[in-house]
Amino acid sequence: MTAALTKSWRGWLLPFSVVIGAEAWFLFNPILSDTLAAPSKIIRGAVETMMDGTLLRTTYQTLFGAAAGLFIGMAAGTACGIVIGLFWTADRLSSWSVEMLRPIPSVALIPLSLLTFGYGYRMEYAVVAWATFWPFLILTQHALKQIDVRLLEVSRLMGFGIFSRIFKIMLPAAAPRLFTALRLAVGLSLVVAVTVEIAANPQGLGYGLMVAQESLRPDRMFALLIWVGLLGWALNYILVRLEGRLFAHRAPGLAADA
């Protein structure tokens, strides 16, 4: 416990000294930069974006775009992953398509998506959904392959039909691995959503960053940048905690009393 505290305290040392150092540097070199801003100014910029409602609005837009796209990618990716994972024929039929389509970078679809859907949420969903579809597809497929054969035998012995087999045995058995896919995809969805907003879509945190850059406000830009980082960190933290909660009881030998 004490060791963990000291360690986390040491972890703060570096960022803290960078902030102090930066502030001191700006104090002794009072320049007006278009690309950098003193930490105190960044804080002021952050307060400003909070007060004028920009932060809340753009955060909502980005999170909504990312979440909706993630949801579509998850539903489609998991469903396809199940079909491919379970049926040999589906695996054979799709293997070429998967190998060809998967390497297409999601951001390369921004022009197509813009052309199809125009500005707004829909083009953002589409790109995020494309990006997150693949990890769900691949990891679901792998998760199903890694289910202990003994459990599959048990489900055969019980005489379950295909749907009960999927929903009562296979998906619960694969759940920890599917959750890992979710955790990866959540991080990815945020990255892609912000990228789409920077590149094309005039909304959300990405666009906020562009506006700050174009209006020569490095303070606001850094404020938003730090905020995006905090968001990503917080989402991951929540998911890791949730993962522990959800799957802790599966660990064997919690209370062996012989």
Added chain:
Amino acid sequence: MAQNAAIELKDVSLSFGSNEILTGIDMSVEPGEFVCVIGASGSGKTTLLRMIAGLLPPTTGAVLLHGKAVRSPTRRVAVVFQDYGRALLPWRRAYANVSLPLEASGMPANQRPARIRQLLAKVGLANHEDKFPGQLSGGMQQRLQIARSLAQEPDTLLMDEPFGALDAMTRQTLQDEVLRLVAERKTTVFFVTHDIEEALYLGDRVVALDSNPGRVAYDIKVPLPRPRDQLTTREHPEFLRLRREMFEIMNKIHA
């Protein structure tokens, strides 16, 4: 008579490619009979059990249950695996694990709780229904698997070295519990073990398998009185005589 044998193996053999696992197995188990199969590891005894369960088709010959050829698993046959840790559903509590076969057989949800609690009580887990398998000891997990197999109301129980991973004390307790449970319902039992004493203590009959390829080497009746008792049965002169005989047989087989 052969028509109503609970389990009948007719000249069964199994090969994987050129690798012959089992050859020319002829065996029949009467309804309500407790048959123990012993053999060294690699003698194909687990494979034999898997064929009876319908998990594996024989290469040649026929496996019949009550006169009908086995093609796939049936609910009338329940299997208890040695590796309870892998066979139980780790995300389901004890209660929900026992519920599994009832869900499979389509028992109405309102009839399940009474049945599940009755089964858990039978194996001494009445106070543990809310625990996850990972929170139970090995012996308790195996009890849970037994309760789950009984929920199927099988007329035949296939047990694959069910007590192999348990300590001696727990093993003896569970042996007696299994004897009591199957006597109640007159269940046919096909019990695989590598322990001669366990086979003699539990079985009406002991079948010894020879290895490479697996085949029946010996098939003897165990005329020991029931109910069996850990002390008196194991001290019974007939038990001691059979134990010596079995040891000699096994030594000869593996010499």
